[in-house]
Amino acid sequence: MKRALLLSGGMDSLAVAWWLRPEIGITLDYGQLAAEAEISASKAICAKLEIEHHVISIDCRSVGSGDMAGNGADAHAPASDWWPYRNQMLVTLAAMKAISLGVNKLYLGTVKSDGSHRDGTPEFISAINHLMVIQEGEMTVEAPAIELSTADLVRVAGVPSAMLAWAHSCHKSNVACGKCRGCNKYFEVWHELEHAPQAE
Numbered sequence: 001m002k003r004a005l006l007l008s009g010g011m012d013s014l015a016v017a018w019w020l021r022p023e024i025g026i027t028l029d030y031g032q033l034a035a036e037a038e039i040s041a042s043k044a045i046c047a048k049l050e051i052e053h054h055v056i057s058i059d060c061r062s063v064g065s066g067d068m069a070g071n072g073a074d075a076h077a078p079a080s081d082w083w084p085y086r087n088q089m090l091v092t093l094a095a096m097k098a099i100s101l102g103v104n105k106l107y108l109g110t111v112k113s114d115g116s117h118r119d120g121t122p123e124f125i126s127a128i129n130h131l132m133v134i135q136e137g138e139m140t141v142e143a144p145a146i147e148l149s150t151a152d153l154v155r156v157a158g159v160p161s162a163m164l165a166w167a168h169s170c171h172k173s174n175v176a177c178g179k180c181r182g183c184n185k186y187f188e189v190w191h192e193l194e195h196a197p198q199a200e
Contacts, residue, residue, distance in 0.1 A: 004103040006094045007053075009041030010182070011150050011167040011189055013109030017045050019157030020144065024101055025053045026094045031061030032068040032083075037174040044166050056097055060089065067171040067180055078117055081171050081181045087119035091128050091141060099137045106132075110143035111150050113185070122146055150185070151192040161193075 004024040007013045017025060027042040029035040039055055046053035065074040067081040074084055091108065098106055114120025122143075129141040145153045154164060169186035170176040176183050 001104045002102050003105045003107060004094065004098040004101070005051075005107040006090060006109065007042045007046070008109065009038040009045070009167060010109070010169045011164060011186060012111050012114075012145065012153060014041065014045050014164065014167045015150070015153045015157040015159050016107055016109045016145055017049060017051065018159045018163065019153070020107060021049060021051070022107055023052060024098065024103060025051045026097055027053070027055050028090055028093055029055060029057040030089065030093070031059040031064060033070050033172050034068070034168060034170050034174055037168040037170070041166050041168040045163070048163065052101075054097055054101075056093055058093065067182075070172070079181060082117060085119070087117075087124070088128065091132075095132060095139055095141075099139060104139060106139055106141050108141065108143040110146050111148055111153055112146065113149065114146075149192075150189045151196070154189070154193060155196075 003022040004026055005013060005017055005022040007017060007025040007027050025042060025046045027039050029039060043053055061069050064083045065071055066077055066083050068083050073080050073082060095106055110120050110125065118124060125141065125143045125146060132139045132141050148156065169182040171180040171182040
């Protein structure tokens with residue numbers, strides 16, 4: 001079985017890459033403001049782990065909204081970083097590339113906190129997996145860390161701190177803005193990891 005990972009270069013997908021060592025990493029530049037930094041982080045982890053890396057570039061910013069697209073949030077947005085149907089789009093585009101590479105299983109770096117968006121819930125993962133399975137190629141989609149917090153995923157994966165520091169989580173810029181939801185999560189995870197109780 002050949003496995004690919006939808007790799008954004010953020011903490012979650014970077015940790016899944018370290019944990020499961022898929023054969024292929026696929027990063028998308030879909031017009032998001034931080035695309036350049038996400039690609040750089042993804043390339044770095046793939047080079048370290050000797051994972052084959054592919055970048056897909058397609059500008060979808062004209063149909064996006066929120067922090068990642070650099071404009072106001074849509075009226076339906078549960079949070080400022082919500083981009084309508086983004087995860088559905090990313091899975092589809094990654095799968096289109098993955099199937100040409102002989103991939104049978106596509107991993108997503110979704111974690112428990114992503115459930116604040118409907119496309120980060122177990123129900124969504126189940127639905128998008130079913131959609132892929134009934135089509136030609138019968139590719140399966142899995143989110144192996146969906147029941148874990150990011151900090152727990154990092155611990156389970158055993159990602160070294162030096163490697164985790166390569167992650168890019170900012171939603172608004174190639175240089176961390178320090179103010180968006182992505183940056184806030186990045187700082188919170190580091191704080192949790194640094195202040196975790198030590199095993200005796």
